[in-house]
Amino acid sequence: MAQYKVVEKFVSINGEGILAGQLAVFIRFQGCNLSCSFCDTAWANKDDAEFTFMTEQQIKDYIKETGVKNVTLTGGEPLLVPDILQLLQLLATDQFLHIEIETNGSIELNTFADISNPPAFTMDYKLPGSLMEDKMLVSNLTLLTKKDTVKFVVGNKEDLNRAKEVIIAYDLTTRCHIYISPVFGKINLEEIVDYLIQNCLNGVTMQLQMHKVIWNPNKRGV
Ligand SMILES: C[S@@+](CC[C@H](N)C(=O)[O-])C[C@H]1O[C@@H](n2cnc3c(N)ncnc32)[C@H](O)[C@@H]1O
Ligand SMILES: Nc1nc2[nH]cc(C(=O)O)c2c(=O)[nH]1
Numbered sequence: 001m002a003q004y005k006v007v008e009k010f011v012s013i014n015g016e017g018i019l020a021g022q023l024a025v026f027i028r029f030q031g032c033n034l035s036c037s038f039c040d041t042a043w044a045n046k047d048d049a050e051f052t053f054m055t056e057q058q059i060k061d062y063i064k065e066t067g068v069k070n071v072t073l074t075g076g077e078p079l080l081v082p083d084i085l086q087l088l089q090l091l092a093t094d095q096f097l098h099i100e101i102e103t104n105g106s107i108e109l110n111t112f113a114d115i116s117n118p119p120a121f122t123m124d125y126k127l128p129g130s131l132m133e134d135k136m137l138v139s140n141l142t143l144l145t146k147k148d149t150v151k152f153v154v155g156n157k158e159d160l161n162r163a164k165e166v167i168i169a170y171d172l173t174t175r176c177h178i179y180i181s182p183v184f185g186k187i188n189l190e191e192i193v194d195y196l197i198q199n200c201l202n203g204v205t206m207q208l209q210m211h212k213v214i215w216n217p218n219k220r221g222v
C-alpha cells in the first residue's frame with residue numbers, strides 16, 4: 001500500500017463543473033508543480049503544509065463511510081502524487097462511485113488512459129493571466145472525451161481571447177464539456193457574458209464557484 005499526503009478531506013456540494021450543486025466528497029492532496037497567479041489553495045502546495053498520510057484503502061474507506069457517490073480528487077495537483085494510479089485503480093473497482101479529477105493541464109493524461117471504468121478529468125487550461133500557459137501539454141486536449149471537461153479560468157480580456165482560440169483550434173465543443181470560470185473577484189461577470197454573446201460561443205458554459213458565494217471565499221473544507 002502507498003501513502004498519500006492528504007491536506008484535507010470533506011463532504012460539500014461540488015461548487016464547479018458538470019456536477020455543480022451535487023454532493024461530493026473531496027480529497028485534497030499536498031503539493032503542486034505550478035504556481036498560478038490566482039491559486040486559491042496555495043497553502044496546500046507548500047512543502048510544510050500540514051497533511052495526514054493515508055493509504056489508498058484508508059482513502060477508499062473514508063469515501064465509502066460518507067455514503068456520497070461523487071468523489072473529487074484535487075489539490076495541489078493530484079496527478080503529480082506518487083502512486084496516484086494505484087489509488088485510481090482501486091477506486092475504479094467500485095461501480096457506485098463517480099470519480100472526478102481536477103488537473104492542471106501540465107501532466108500527461110496518457111498515463112491514465114488504461115484504467116477500466118476511467119475517471120472523469122477536468123483539465124484546467126492555464127491562460128496567460130495565470131502565468132503558467134507555457135506549462136500546458138496541449139496533446140492532453142486531444143485525449144479528452146465526452147465525460148471530461150476543459151475549464152478556462154479567466155481574469156481579463158486576453159484570457160477570454162486565448163480561451164476562444166484554444167476552443168476553436170482543438171475543436172473542443174465536439175470533444176468534451178467546456179467551462180469558463182472567472183478568477184474569483186477579478187473580472188466583471190457581465191464582461192464574460194458579453195464576450196460569449198459577441199463571439200457566439202455556443203456549447204460553452206459560464207460558471208461561478210458556488211462554494212465561494214455560499215461561504216466566505218477563504219473558508220477551507222467547503
Ligand atoms: C486549486 S486547483 C487544484 C487542481 C489543479 N491543480 C488545477 O489547477 O486544476 C482547483 C481548481 O480551482 C481553480 N482556481 C484556483 N484558484 C482560483 C481562483 N482564484 N478563482 C477561480 N478558480 C480558481 C483552478 O483553476 C482549478 O480549476
Ligand atoms: N465545494 C467545492 N467544490 C469544488 N470543486 C472543485 C474544487 C477544487 O478545489 O478542486 C472545489 C472546492 O474546493 N470546493
Ligand code: SF4
Binds near residue numbers: 041042104
Ligand atoms: S495548478 Fe492548481 S493547485 Fe497548482 S498553483 Fe495552479 S491552481 Fe493552484
Ligand SMILES: [Mg+2]
Binds near residue numbers: 040041
Ligand atoms: Mg477549490
